[in-house]
Every structure is written in C-alpha cells, then in structure tokens.
Amino acid sequence: MTPGRTRARWTLALLLPLTLTGCAGLAATGTVHAEQPISNAAVPHVDVQPIGPYDGESAEDVVTGFLVAGASLDDDYGVARQFLTSTASAKWQSAEGAVITTSDSDFKVTQQGSGRVRVSAAEQAVLDTTGHITAREPNSRIDASFGVTRVGGQWRISSLPAGFRPWISNVNFSQVYTPQRIYYPSATSRVLVPDVQWYPAAGLATAVARAVLAAPPTWLQGALRTPNQSHIGLAINAVPVDPNTGVASIDLTASAQRADGTVRTALWAAMTASLTGVNSTVMVVPSVTRVELTAGGNRVAAPHLPAQPATAADLGYAVAGSPSAALITRNGSVLSWQGSGPAGPLRDSGESGENTVRLPAISSKYYDLGADTSGDAIAALSIDRASLGVWVKRSFHVVPTFAGNLTRPTFTGSTALVAGISGTPRRGAAPSGGGVWAVDTAAGSRVTARQLSVPWLGRSVVLALKVSAEGARVAMVVRDGQGRTSVQVAGLLRDTRGFPIGIGTPVTMPVALASYADVAWLDDVTLGVLGATTPEKGHTQGADEIALVPLSGQPDMFSAPLGVQSVVSGGSGTDDIYVLDHRGSVWTRQGAGWARIPGADDLAAPGT
Known part of the structure; x- marks a missing residue:
C-alpha cells in the first residue's frame, strides 16, 4: 500500500468526529464489553468526501480506495465508481444496504496473482435492503475477492464479488445514515407501533414515506395493519419538505382514495408520526412539522380528518411508549x-x-x-x-x-x-x-x-x-x-x-x-x-x-x-x-x- 493512499484514508477518518456511544451515558455507568458500537441515536450529518484514484497506485491501493469510497453515496457512489472499469461500473447495481466494518484502517489486503486482490475486514454488522441492522458475532470477518486490470496504464477493478454491498466503517456509517422510527398501525387498536430503520440523510423524507407504505418486518406481520394491503404507493419517488413551513407533501397513487376509511386514517397517522420524526438533528434535512397526503391532485380524505393534523393524536391514534411512571x-x-x-x-x-x-x-x-x-x-x-x-x-x-x-x-x-x-x-x-x-x-x-x-x-x-x-x-x-x-x-x-x-x-x-x-x-x-x-x-x-x-x-x-x-x-x-x-x-x-x-x-x- 502506497503512503499516499494511507494518508488519504486517515485524512478521511480524522474528518469524522468520534461521537459514537452505544447508549447515552453507558460508559459512565457500567463496564462496556462490546466493540465500539453503532450509535442508536441520530447524530449531525457529516458530508463524507473520500478521495478518488490517482496515477501510480498499486492494485491493492485501488481496491482499498474503492472500499473506503463506499462511505459516500453521492451520485450513486460516484467516487467509488471511479475505481472501476466502465464495464464493472455498468454491471454494479448498487442496491440499498451495506456491510459495516469496525474500521477502514485494519483491512488485510493481499494480491492473488496478477489479476486478483483479496481483502479481509472485521465485520461488525450488516444493513439489509429494508433498513434493518443485524449485528454479527464478535470477531467476525468478511472476505472478498476483486478482479483487477490495467486501463491506460492504471489499475482498476474489473469485477466485484456477486451481490457486493458497499463497505463502510461504523464511524462513517453513523455520520451518513440516521435511525428513524417507522410507525405502523396495530391491527386491532388505534395504536402506532415503532420499528427502527436506517436511511441516508439525503432523501430521508422520501425513504421514510416509502417505509411506511411497505410491509412491516416479517415478525410483526399479523399484529399490524399495513397500507400496502390496499396497494398504495408513492405516485412520484420524492417527498419534498417546505423549508419554511416544514410541511412534507406526499403524493400517493390513486388507490389511496379508494381504500377503506380506517386505512386512510391509519395512513395519515402513521405518516404523521413517522415523518415528524425527521428532524433537524440531521442538519441537511428540514424538520417536518406535519404532512399533507394527496392522490390524483386531491387531498386524501379520511373520516374526521382535521384541517392540519400535526400529531397522531389529532387523528385518534396513540404512539407506543412507556407503560407508566x-x-x-x-x-x-x-x-x-x-x-x-x-x-x-x-x-x-x-x-x-x-x-x-x-x-x-x-x-x-x-x-x-x-x-x-x-x-x-x-x-x-x-x-x-x-x-x-x-x-x-x-x-x-x-x-x-x-x-x-x-x-x-x-x-x-x-x-x-x-x-x-x-x-x-x-x-x-x-x-x-x-x-x-x-x-x-x-x-x-x-x-x-x-x-x-x-x-x-x-x-x-x-x-x-x-x-x-x-x-x-x-x-x-x-x-x-x-x-x-x-x-x-x-x-x-x-x-x-x-x-x-x-x-x-x-x-x-x-x-x-x-x-x-x-x-x-x-x-x-x-x-x-x-x-x-x-x-x-x-x-x-x-x-x-x-x-x-x-x-x-x-x-x-x-x-x-x-x-x-x-x-x-x-x-x-x-x-x-x-x-x-x-x-x-x-x-x-x-x-x-x-x-x-x-x-x-x-x-x-x-x-x-
């Protein structure tokens, strides 16, 4: 590994403040035995800016640079794609999700002949395509093999492992992604039940709205009511938030107007509770004060719908919380x-x-x-x-x-x-x-x-x-x-x-x-x-x-x-x-x- 890539990698790490703790106050009140954990609270967003490839790098440096650049999601992993050949970039469908490693600095990189580079890293957790984190066993490692070739005299990655997901260190992960409570209505009562899902700060309101419309985790199915039972979706894949009023405008498919009244009320409540959780702790995202649901250019009607509902309670729903004091x-x-x-x-x-x-x-x-x-x-x-x-x-x-x-x-x-x-x-x-x-x-x-x-x-x-x-x-x-x-x-x-x-x-x-x-x-x-x-x-x-x-x-x-x-x-x-x-x-x-x-x-x- 060349000194330049080493310096670039450490420059990236030092740009990101080490603000992670497992739960507030834990280090002061008990002995922590786990590795440095992923923060379970939202932290201020930091724009991660990795460095692209430069001339003279070894094949190992190029692979390492590609993995480090996975911390930046901008332009569909635009910086990371600079390390790929045009064919490899076209084939890489960067699906949602990520492998969360303990650090960028402990990669074990080895060259396997002239056309392969193998990397091993400490694997801490996995973010799946539904926004859920699953922790790995202590001391787990992930191994991946990359094909490399020379393009114009410079090393580039010619092939990725099947189903490759970007790697990101736990520190960078908590700067790029934010945990959000996604609320689903109970199947038998007017209560909203939370599920925690992780999404990038960019496009956060849209991601949260999509999550409300999606099926809840499989282990909760049957206990919750979900809008997708009525085949409701986003009419356009964007939820703009007015920076002055904080109103999130959610345009739904026409099926929203045809759904049962109880489903429409539950949808208003779930969107309100989930979207108003998108707040200014994520500094690049405007706080959401309330939502407006439309379908086919008209406001989604619901029984006893207030003019400007700001909380789930305004819609007759309670949000799950502590049982008593x-x-x-x-x-x-x-x-x-x-x-x-x-x-x-x-x-x-x-x-x-x-x-x-x-x-x-x-x-x-x-x-x-x-x-x-x-x-x-x-x-x-x-x-x-x-x-x-x-x-x-x-x-x-x-x-x-x-x-x-x-x-x-x-x-x-x-x-x-x-x-x-x-x-x-x-x-x-x-x-x-x-x-x-x-x-x-x-x-x-x-x-x-x-x-x-x-x-x-x-x-x-x-x-x-x-x-x-x-x-x-x-x-x-x-x-x-x-x-x-x-x-x-x-x-x-x-x-x-x-x-x-x-x-x-x-x-x-x-x-x-x-x-x-x-x-x-x-x-x-x-x-x-x-x-x-x-x-x-x-x-x-x-x-x-x-x-x-x-x-x-x-x-x-x-x-x-x-x-x-x-x-x-x-x-x-x-x-x-x-x-x-x-x-x-x-x-x-x-x-x-x-x-x-x-x-x-x-x-x-x-x-x-």
Missing part, C-alpha cells in the same frame, strides 16, 4: 407504589397522589409479581411454579391448574400472559410440551387460562416473556430441544375483540452471550437481556451480564451482580433497569455499579 415493590406481604426512571433509586410515590389504587397483601406462598397498568390486577406464581394466583381489585382468585414451570406473568391490558410446560408435575405426568397461556383477570372468580396458538414452538419451551407497552409485540427467552437458549421477538396476535390468541413467527435477536435467563422492554425499541457470559456461569452461578439490544442495531453489554435471575424495567430508557437475585434482593444501577434497594424483595413493572 411507577413500579410496584414488595416487602414481605406488603406492596407499595414506587417511582421509576433513570434519575436515581426508587422513590415512594404513594403519598404524592401519583397512584391512588390500593394494592393487596400478597401471601408468602406467591412470588414473581406482574401487574396491569392501573394496579387493579396483580398476578403471581406459587412457590412450586405450578399455580397462578390473581388479585383483582384486591380480591384473590386461583386460576385452575393449566401447566407447570410457569414464568413470571406479563400484562397487556387486564390480560396476563404466562408461559409454561403442559402436563402438570402431579402423579409423575410427563410434560407434553411448552406453551403460552392468556388469563383475562377481568373475569374475576371465573378466571381461567386459554392457550395461545404458537405452532412454531414445537419442542421448545419459553423460559421468559414480556409484552411491550402497547401490546403488539412479545420478547421471549426460548430454550430449544437441545437445551440452547435464544432471545426472540414476535407479534402478539389478537381476535377481533382484541383478546390475545397467538404469537406470530419470531425472529432471533443477535446477542453474544452463552445463555439467557430473562428479558425486559427498556423502551419502545430496546430490550434488556439478562444472561451469562459462559455456559459454566449460567449453569452454576446464574446470570452475570446485561445486554442492551436495540431492535435494529448493535447490542451493548455491561456487568450485572453475579447470580441475578430476573430483569425488570419501568420502560423509560436504558438506565431504568432493576435486577432480582435468588435471595430475594432487588438491585438498581448506581454510578459504575449496582446498589441493593432496602426493603424490597420483589418488583413489578405495571403494564408489562
């Missing part, structure tokens, strides 16, 4: 309301008027609490995990036995979801398989458990599950027939009355731990996963690590107190984390470590 702690048989959030340790909220529902006394025969948002319904497991008790407005009822090895209950509305193993341990009956059950606590003394349809589970068992605050998604720890655990997310399927009836086909989240014990929703798009760093610790000592896992992004890690078994979050962010150990102690993050919460031996986050 309080937790419930237990001390012996006494339950108490406590404040939650990242500001510090739990605080008593009972005297401030924040929570007025009186909580029941809990028998020592029951533990592992769950609660609905109001606190009117409490659920807990018996000591042998074979029975579920519910307290509805302080009246106690036992759910008729339906399974064993039950999981901590999680709530959506007044319904508690519990996983377990069919076939109770009585009379030595053999388990018949794992399952998930829904318990409608509103039934009071007639409360029963109804099994959900989970055909994909097979011989696997759900060890833990948590419903997201809006009730459309479920996060799970699943153990397969070989004893391997994984973290999976799926859509929660409901009937026309809104009652849970099934869990859709899940997707496995990439978390680099040896085993997993529990999971919680830290906010609307981030999971907290409790697990062990080695199989030995998982089997003998319990969990010792927490992973912060964005639905689209790279996980971050920090240490947990050794031997903890459960993780709970009030849902207000990545610092709002509590863990419980087998001794009945509750711990909260404090400074660089953990502090035990006095007078608490169990904890529930109402509404999750």
